[in-house]
Amino acid sequence: MSGPAPAGVPVERLDRLRVARPRPALDLPAAERAVAALLRALGRDPASAHLAETPRRVADAYAELLTGRQFDLTTFPNDDGYDGLVLARQVPVHSLCEHHLLPFTGVAHIGYLPGERILGLSKLARVLELFARDLQVQERLTQQVADWLQENLAPRGVGVVVEASHLCMSLRGVRAEGSRTITSALHGALREDPRTRAEFFALTGTAA
Numbered sequence: 706m707s708g709p710a711p712a713g714v715p716v717e718r719l720d721r722l723r724v725a726r727p728r729p730a731l732d733l734p735a736a737e738r739a740v741a742a743l744l745r746a747l748g749r750d751p752a753s754a755h756l757a758e759t760p761r762r763v764a765d766a767y768a769e770l771l772t773g774r775q776f777d778l779t780t781f782p783n784d785d786g787y788d789g790l791v792l793a794r795q796v797p798v799h800s801l802c803e804h805h806l807l808p809f810t811g812v813a814h815i816g817y818l819p820g821e822r823i824l825g826l827s828k829l830a831r832v833l834e835l836f837a838r839d840l841q842v843q844e845r846l847t848q849q850v851a852d853w854l855q856e857n858l859a860p861r862g863v864g865v866v867v868e869a870s871h872l873c874m875s876l877r878g879v880r881a882e883g884s885r886t887i888t889s890a891l892h893g894a895l896r897e898d899p900r901t902r903a904e905f906f907a908l909t910g911t912a913a
């Protein structure tokens with residue numbers, strides 16, 4: 706269920722939107738067999754006592770990490786005509802890099818300039834999670850969240866910044882430990898109006 710409506714908003718003025726993405730066709734037994742095959746290919750014995758349950762655990766973990774949870778998004782009329790920036794800062798983000806199947810984690814800052822409707826702040830995190838539970842690249846994740854909000858909320862502007870560390874960078878290859886990748890996607894006034902854009906980046910703490 707969504708959160709309660711602000712006091713005085715009649716129920717018929719709430720818009721409820723079922724938010725979901727197509728579920729991937731998961732074949733868990735096939736995934737387990739593939740993990741066992743990977744272990745063998747890596748010179749390990751998947752039948753050993755320590756690894757016996759590993760294929761099932763890995764298959765379950767990937768199934769969870771790749772399946773977004775659907776939810777109901779309730780929007781409210783912006784009766785007070787609030788026209789300032791609404792910003793959720795430091796929203797945790799966890800996703801899987803599609804190049805290495807390794808996690809990337811960090812925070813997102815998601816802001817919008819309300820148009821005729823507003824939504825509960827916790828829902829911004831749910832939208833982010835819906836797209837993060839996928840094989841992703843950080844750039845696409847950032848853009849998908851911004852596009853979704855622009856299309857479904859019709860705000861006057863949207864800004865999304867994601868700051869993340871990629872295990873594929875910190876553990877292997879260049880071993881760029883501690884380095885963070887920053888991506889942003891902007892729509893509407895946050896894209897077109899330099900002052901609004903500067904305010905957004907200053908509030909997110911990612912201004913140049």
Ligand SMILES: [Zn+2]
Nearest residue numbers: 802804805873
């Ligand atoms: Zn990677």
